[in-house]
Amino acid sequence: MSTTHREALIVADFTAQGLAPFLSDSQSPSLKATLAPFDQVVPVLLDETLQCWASRPDVAVVWTRPDSAIKAFGRVINHESVDMDGLLAEVDDFASCLRAASARVSALFVPTWTWPAYDRGLGVLNLRPGVGAAYALMRMNIRLAEAVATDTAIHLLDAGRWVAQAGKAAANPKLWHLGKIAFGPEVFRQAATDIKAALRGISGQARKLVVLDLDDTLWGGVVGDMGWEGLNLGGHNPIGESFTTFQRALKRLTNRGVVLAIVSKNTEEIALEAIDRHPEMVLRRDDFAGWRINWQDKAQNIASLVAELKLGLDSVVFIDDNPAERARVREGLPQVLVPEWPLDKLLYEQTLAELTCFDTVTLSTEDRTRTRTYVSERERQGVRQSAQSIEEYLALLGLRVEVEALDGSNVLRAVQLLNKTNQMNLATRRFTEAQYLEWAASKTNQVLVFRVRDRFDDYGLTGLASLSVNGTEGHVSDFLLSCRVMGRGVEQTMLYALAEEGRALGLSRLIATYCPTPRNSPCRAFFDDGSAFARSDDGLQYVWDFPNLYVAPAHVDVHWAQNRIVPAGKS
Amino acid sequence: MKQNGQLSEADITKAVIDSVMNVAPDAGPIGTDTHLAGNQAVLDSVGFVTLLVDLEGRLGSGVDLSTSYLEQDGADEASNPFRTVQSLVAHIQQLASKHRP
Numbered sequence: 001m002s003t004t005h006r007e008a009l010i011v012a013d014f015t016a017q018g019l020a021p022f023l024s025d026s027q028s029p030s031l032k033a034t035l036a037p038f039d040q041v042v043p044v045l046l047d048e049t050l051q052c053w054a055s056r057p058d059v060a061v062v063w064t065r066p067d068s069a070i071k072a073f074g075r076v077i078n079h080e081s082v083d084m085d086g087l088l089a090e091v092d093d094f095a096s097c098l099r100a101a102s103a104r105v106s107a108l109f110v111p112t113w114t115w116p117a118y119d120r121g122l123g124v125l126n127l128r129p130g131v132g133a134a135y136a137l138m139r140m141n142i143r144l145a146e147a148v149a150t151d152t153a154i155h156l157l158d159a160g161r162w163v164a165q166a167g168k169a170a171a172n173p174k175l176w177h178l179g180k181i182a183f184g185p186e187v188f189r190q191a192a193t194d195i196k197a198a199l200r201g202i203s204g205q206a207r208k209l210v211v212l213d214l215d216d217t218l219w220g221g222v223v224g225d226m227g228w229e230g231l232n233l234g235g236h237n238p239i240g241e242s243f244t245t246f247q248r249a250l251k252r253l254t255n256r257g258v259v260l261a262i263v264s265k266n267t268e269e270i271a272l273e274a275i276d277r278h279p280e281m282v283l284r285r286d287d288f289a290g291w292r293i294n295w296q297d298k299a300q301n302i303a304s305l306v307a308e309l310k311l312g313l314d315s316v317v318f319i320d321d322n323p324a325e326r327a328r329v330r331e332g333l334p335q336v337l338v339p340e341w342p343l344d345k346l347l348y349e350q351t352l353a354e355l356t357c358f359d360t361v362t363l364s365t366e367d368r369t370r371t372r373t374y375v376s377e378r379e380r381q382g383v384r385q386s387a388q389s390i391e392e393y394l395a396l397l398g399l400r401v402e403v404e405a406l407d408g409s410n411v412l413r414a415v416q417l418l419n420k421t422n423q424m425n426l427a428t429r430r431f432t433e434a435q436y437l438e439w440a441a442s443k444t445n446q447v448l449v450f451r452v453r454d455r456f457d458d459y460g461l462t463g464l465a466s467l468s469v470n471g472t473e474g475h476v477s478d479f480l481l482s483c484r485v486m487g488r489g490v491e492q493t494m495l496y497a498l499a500e501e502g503r504a505l506g507l508s509r510l511i512a513t514y515c516p517t518p519r520n521s522p523c524r525a526f527f528d529d530g531s532a533f534a535r536s537d538d539g540l541q542y543v544w545d546f547p548n549l550y551v552a553p554a555h556v557d558v559h560w561a562q563n564r565i566v567p568a569g570k571s
Numbered sequence: 572m573k574q575n576g577q578l579s580e581a582d583i584t585k586a587v588i589d590s591v592m593n594v595a596p597d598a599g600p601i602g603t604d605t606h607l608a609g610n611q612a613v614l615d616s617v618g619f620v621t622l623l624v625d626l627e628g629r630l631g632s633g634v635d636l637s638t639s640y641l642e643q644d645g646a647d648e649a650s651n652p653f654r655t656v657q658s659l660v661a662h663i664q665q666l667a668s669k670h671r672p
Binding site for chain 1: 594596597616617620
């Protein structure tokens with residue numbers, strides 16, 4: 001996907017240009033919006049030769065009114081008898097039109113269908129199956145969601161939430177009669193916010209780490225003054241209850257792949273005792289990937305912690321009730337997101353829920369267990385400190401790497417890894433799932449993925465390497481590894497696997513071309529010092545000549561998955 | 572602040588400017604001499620219509636800008652009460668005064 005200026009095509013059956021200024025505002029990414037011909041939704045979706053597609057927009061927004069897109073719904077709101085199967089068949093047809101257009105863009109956003117809240121319809125019968133408009137609308141939206149679920153370029157957005165947020169200003173019949181405008185500006189603002197959040201998630205910019213203060217952020221009061229027993233947390237008072245609600249909301253974040261950490265000015269022992277012993281604490285020690293609890297500058301502590309967790313500062317959100325601390329971190333670490341935090345503690349959970357920085361378009365098992373991975377790393381560090389040498393430490397890890405070919409069962413996680421890995425990444429190529437599957441299907445391309453585990457943790461699918469064969473040379477098109485498993489011999493194992501593929505294909509050499517970015521110098525350092533590949537004079541290419549044998553690291557147990565057999569259709 | 576139950580000129584001016592910024596966040600700095608209609612307008616026709624309805628919501632009942640706008644259709648630019656923020660504020664005050672009990 002392009003990281004330069006992006007264009008969005010708005011396709012609608014109402015006047016939707018009110019969305020354009022919000023798409024082009026300063027919130028990243030800024031999108032230049034163009035409008036498809038008014039109320040020509042289906043022809044625009046089906047005909048790629050139309051002028052509106054000529055500029056090859058990167059993104060499309062297809063926003064329709066339910067009575068316009070689905071004719072049967074128009075009969076529902078007229079209180080006519082409607083066959084639900086026929087109505088849902090129209091939804092399926094509409095979904096087909098969306099799928100026809102989705103290949104032209106990297107992301108196609110479809111707001112769900114809504115109806116003006118001022119219209120009470122049949123009142124108490126509005127949710128009666130086969131009778132009410134509200135019931136029909138729900139079924140239509142669910143059917144649409146199911147019909148487009150397998151197309152990874154189509155993203156359904158909850159327009160009902162935008163309408164609810166806008167309240168009475170969401171829709172006004174005057175706007176419709178004066179200009180065929182279906183929504184007020186607040187709905188367009190909410191829409192643009194969600195579209196941009198989704199695009200940031202698609203391009204791997206979702207924030208992954210929340211760094212939290214403790215006193216008056218996770219609990220009420222100052223633990224160093226009153227001890228853990230005196231903290232206002234839980235119980236039957238609104239403030240204490242709101243802190244536990246906030247902690248539960250933070251814990252929910254960990255189930256979507258966000259990691260929590262602590263940076264607090266406190267005595268570590270006293271603070272950790274509160275976390276371990278307070279009966280109303282929702283978050284315990286093992287819910288945090290790491291902490292810096294001392295009296296040092298918070299910006300420096302955050303930087304140190306982020307480096308320990310092998311993340312980038314642009315992955316971080318910092319939450320602190322103290323405006324001075326927030327200002328200090330904003331000034332010292334501009335890449336860290338520091339949201340304004342309310343004085344009113346009863347609003348903490350809502351403020352967290354309103355953040356748009358965590359949106360991702362996939363949710364995998366690795367996401368859900370990410371915190372466990374960091375806890376395991378703490379245990380691993382304990383082993384490292386007790387080992388007499390690095391070789392002994394690596395041997396004690398019990399590292400196992402399973403090598404698989406890319407297929408339908410692992411492509412979701414593989415593409416997620418491809419799009420968000422920055423440090424150990426040779427070429428930093430970015431793809432949608434459909435694009436990468438198409439690339440991998442070529443007879444000259446091979447993609448291997450690597451699952452890594454040690455005695456402490458199962459890291460899951462954390463490595464990817466691909467070859468593009470040109471004559472007798474194999475070009476390493478992708479070589480990337482999650483920072484969580486860097487530096488333990490997995491990198492060399494991946495090169496060993498590529499070399500085995502190259503030998504099986506009868507190649508004369510492997511060539512890896514390093515494409516520098518601001519973030520991937522660790523990859524260059526690996527190829528320079530750890531790969532054993534020969535470096536070219538310009539320092540950007542690394543070569544392995546056959547028939548030299550590339551040996552896997554002795555401490556790694558390598559397994560080849562069944563699907564690694566050369567797929568049918570490739571010679 | 573309301574005076575004798577009516578919005579003051581300052582309140583109306585703030586409502587107009589807030590509404591323009593709500594409808595057109597990319598319009599840049601908005602002042603009393605900002606053009607809302609005509610060749611130098613910061614809004615297109617769709618934005619202008621949205622502004623009127625948004626403003627009606629802020630000012631409450633008794634100020635029917637939409638009907639007033641339709642009645643003005645065809646008026647020359649110089650006398651158009653919707654031409655600038657300042658002229659619109661004056662027009663709103665005039666409309667509001669007609670509805671005072």
